[in-house]
Amino acid sequence: MKHLIIGNGVAGTTAAQNIRRFEEAAEITIVTEEAKPFYSRIRLPEFMSGSLEESKLVIYRDEWYENNRINLITNKKAVSIEHADKLVVLDGEVKLPYDRLLVATGGRSIVPPIPGIDRRGVFTLRTIEDARRIREYAEDVVSVIILGGGVLGLDLGNALRKLDKSVTFVEYFDRLLPRQIDPAGSAVLVEKLKTLGMNFVLGAKAEEALGKDVFEGIRLHDGSLISGQMLLISAGMAPDVTLFKELNIPPRRGIPVNDRMETELPDVYAAGDAAEHEQKIYGIWPAAEKQGETAGVNMAGGNALYGGTTPANFVSVAGVDIFSAGEIDAENLLTSFAYEDRDSGIYRKIVVRDDVVAGCILCGDTSGRREVHSAIQEKRPVSDIQETIDRLKLTRLSGSPQKNRRQISKP
Ligand SMILES: Cc1cc2nc3c(=O)[nH]c(=O)nc-3n(C[C@H](O)[C@H](O)[C@H](O)COP(=O)(O)OP(=O)(O)OC[C@H]3O[C@@H](n4cnc5c(N)ncnc54)[C@H](O)[C@@H]3O)c2cc1C
Numbered sequence: 281m282k283h284l285i286i287g288n289g290v291a292g293t294t295a296a297q298n299i300r301r302f303e304e305a306a307e308i309t310i311v312t313e314e315a316k317p318f319y320s321r322i323r324l325p326e327f328m329s330g331s332l333e334e335s336k337l338v339i340y341r342d343e344w345y346e347n348n349r350i351n352l353i354t355n356k357k358a359v360s361i362e363h364a365d366k367l368v369v370l371d372g373e374v375k376l377p378y379d380r381l382l383v384a385t386g387g388r389s390i391v392p393p394i395p396g397i398d399r400r401g402v403f404t405l406r407t408i409e410d411a412r413r414i415r416e417y418a419e420d421v422v423s424v425i426i427l428g429g430g431v432l433g434l435d436l437g438n439a440l441r442k443l444d445k446s447v448t449f450v451e452y453f454d455r456l457l458p459r460q461i462d463p464a465g466s467a468v469l470v471e472k473l474k475t476l477g478m479n480f481v482l483g484a485k486a487e488e489a490l491g492k493d494v495f496e497g498i499r500l501h502d503g504s505l506i507s508g509q510m511l512l513i514s515a516g517m518a519p520d521v522t523l524f525k526e527l528n529i530p531p532r533r534g535i536p537v538n539d540r541m542e543t544e545l546p547d548v549y550a551a552g553d554a555a556e557h558e559q560k561i562y563g564i565w566p567a568a569e570k571q572g573e574t575a576g577v578n579m580a581g582g583n584a585l586y587g588g589t590t591p592a593n594f595v596s597v598a599g600v601d602i603f604s605a606g607e608i609d610a611e612n613l614l615t616s617f618a619y620e621d622r623d624s625g626i627y628r629k630i631v632v633r634d635d636v637v638a639g640c641i642l643c644g645d646t647s648g649r650r651e652v653h654s655a656i657q658e659k660r661p662v663s664d665i666q667e668t669i670d671r672l673k674l675t676r677l678s679g680s681p682q683k684n685r686r687q688i689s690k691p
Contacts, residue, residue, distance in 0.1 A: 291552025
């Protein structure tokens with residue numbers, strides 16, 4: 281059986297690994313438009329800041345491909361799928377045949393349509409090449425603006441802070457990490473990060489990138505100006521569905537897949553950031569890995585089902601550890617158990633839905649993370665983690681939009 285995989289990220293590579301596990305005689309080819317074998321996208325900010333060598337970014341070297349008899353084609357872009365003939369066309373017009381195909385093309389950084397955004401000095405980070413370009417440009421720069429205060433934005437800000445740059449975050453929402461923490465958690469985090477020299481403009485919409493040829497700053501919706509010599513955009517990811525757009529199947533936001541990671545096309549699978557499963561595009565490593573595994577097992581003739589991934593994020597920003605998982609209940613509509621100590625930058629919240637542990641935010645101190653995370657994953661009753669709740673000094677708050685954070689106990 282000929283297996284062809286487009287994309288050499290965690291989804292494509294994990295699929296290849298699983299095909300080999302279950303099909304000894306399979307012919308496996310991976311095509312990537314990048315120059316490197318499988319590397320850690322997650323660690324790109326560390327590489328960018330110079331704290332991680334390029335060789336340490338690489339997860340699987342050439343020997344791994346040789347040992348697993350996987351043919352890796354680098355620096356080649358797949359430009360179309362001729363599914364009636366089971367062929368993938370590469371640029372340069374080479375056509376690769378397949379019996380089963382996996383589209384694991386990942387995502388592209390979203391660039392908001394702001395006038396002037398194409399000036400020199402404006403960057404996004406998705407690939408090792410992007411990281412190199414950013415690092416090189418940053419050498420002559422003192423002040424950087426980061427558009428977006430999500431996980432990646434904060435990671436980038438922290439990396440640039442390590443290079444002694446002055447960093448200002450501009451975030452559309454009125455809080456940092458809008459997908460991971462609630463307003464109270466964000467307030468604790470902002471206070472802590474300000475003490476480390478980072479600047480924040482929250483609830484702000486960028487209207488224009490300023491400068492002649494080179495970026496010099498941004499104008500916000502209220503007319504105010506923020507100057508900076510470099511702009512890093514971290515405004516989310518869009519699934520790369522280019523190959524599917526050309527076919528007669530209109531993709532939704534991502535490539536629609538069922539629980540087996542099958543698309544509507546016979547023998548064509550999709551996984552990772554490019555795939556949309558039950559209307560969800562996860563955009564996170566563990567989901568891409570699990571989807572790749574599921575696709576690989578099924579491509580090799582097995583029967584694996586993907587049942588979704590509970591979003592869980594661990595980030596460490598300038599020494600502040602943050603872990604969040606499941607429902608964060610940003611509006612405080614549900615019952616929760618919480619604790620806040622602004623002086624030491626600690627905020628904890630466990631969210632409960634129908635007496636079941638549904639989510640958590642642990643900011644500044646992630647003690648109890650394992651117990652709480654497994655309770656969320658296993659949908660356990662909150663009474664099961666009473667000992668943890670007591671140890672973390674959490675106070676019960678009943679859900680209501682008007683709930684007042686003053687109810688949270690201070691040490
Ligand atoms: C800087 C950064 C930090 C991140 N940090 C975290 C984190 O802390 N935690 C977390 O869970 N997630 C994080 N993520 C997200 C995580 O890296 C992704 O969810 C994951 O890499 C997706 O894997 P994938 O295999 O679906 O796609 P990708 O890793 O994007 O791989 C897709 C590959 O396909 C190639 N490709 C695309 N189209 C074609 C084509 N037509 N022909 C040939 N090749 C093609 C691309 O060049 C790419 O190499 C981060 C992402 C970035 C960019």
